[in-house]
Amino acid sequence: MSNIYLKPAEGLTVPRLDGSSWPVVGDWTESDAYVRRRLKAGDLVAAEPPAEAADGAAGETPTEPETASASKRRASR
Secondary structure (H helix, E strand, C coil), X not given: CCEEEEEECCCCCCECCCCCECCCCCEEEECCXXXXXXXXXXXXXXXXXXXXXXXXXXXXXXXXXXXXXXXXXXXXX
């Protein structure tokens, strides 16, 4: 299967198979049956990856901002 960069259609929140939400900025994914159904339904659309995602970081998801509890745990070590 080939990797493609997709993002949710404007105004939609699209779930991934693992239950998390598809990133608004988009993400690389394999073109599996679930993704093809979401494309056909118009829930996901093809998109241009941001410059930092296009430079070989295929399959990597941008990290989430650190939460206060995570920084407290790290500081206590």
